[in-house]
Amino acid sequence: MRRATTLFLLLLATTHCVLSIFFVNTSYLSLASYAAGNAPLPFQRRLLLVPFVRWAQSSSFLAHAAARFTLHLTQYEPLTAAKLGCILLGIVAVNALGLFSLGYARKLGLRYDWLLWALLLVILYASYAARFEQALWYPYDLPHFALFGAATLCLLADEPWLFLAFLAIDVFTRETSIFLVIVVLAVQWRSSRRSHAWLASAGIATLLWLASRTLGVVLYPHNLPKLNAVPWYRMAAPWHWPQLFSIVGFLWIPVFLARRSLTPTQQRTLYAATGCMAVTFFFATWNETRVWLEWSTLFAALAAIELQTAFAAS
Secondary structure (H helix, E strand, C coil): CHHHHHHHHHHHHHHHHHHHHHHHCEECCCHHHHHHCCCCECHHHCCCHHHHHHHHHHCHHHHHHHHHHHCCCCCCCCCCHHHHHHHHHHHHHHHHHHHHHHHHHHHCCCCCCHHHHHHHHHHHHHHHHCCCCCCEECCCHHHHHHHHHHHHHHHHCCCHHHHHHHHHHHCCCCHHHHHHHHHHHHHCCCCCCCHHHHHHHHHHHHHHHHHHHHHHHHHCCCCCECCCCCCHHHHCCHHHHHHHCCHHHHCHHHHHHCHHHCCHHHHHHHHHHHHHHHHHCCCCCCCCHHHHHHHHHHHHHHHHHHHHHHHHHC
């Protein structure tokens, strides 16, 4: 009964968090343009969700459900069939990642398997749902969050082929999936009993990533670029700090300070991920903290390990 209650509450909390993301934020992209292949770059070349948004947009069932839903709940932008489809997909994707994390929490040595999921929700809410700047959502964010997160758990649990299965899908979702290949090369090379498997997995994932980039160029050669860039010196002002430091739920500095609780491999993963996060500053708007969403699972896992170590020592 206790476990069933915990699971029920986590599912409800996850659904609440996802609904908050879509109800508080507004879409930066025109979903109709994205489905038709006319959205600006680099957004249109995030390919995986294009067929789904196109299907959702034409679904009479979703259109009817959206109209009924609007009668009971209002939000900042119209609830279209395409948006309702993105909401439902987001709920399924994030809850699936949460359920997946329960099994991998045991593999990471966590006594309380629900702790990783709970911390993941804290990070997701603080960095994506609770925002006062750049309150935007994108259709591919939560599927990428789930796929990248599941691949991250496979990396921490030393499962190269399941890692590849998730990343093979994620490379067609968002181009920053390549960051996880970089982390693998930095962490697993000659440090794992499966180093050859990891090298092969990273190589295949890189080829798939290149194929996804090439396919995007072939399918959408004439789409114009449009970046929502803000000069870095404006983002460095103190009034942006509350939003900026919400990256990974304010946990980057605490996790880094408690890194001695981590194994050497976990520490190298933290360092490599931090380097990849730093690269994001060169092409992202700093206070649009959704762009660091992919690292949420890693920081939730590392924070859970550090918390367990601290409680055991007290």
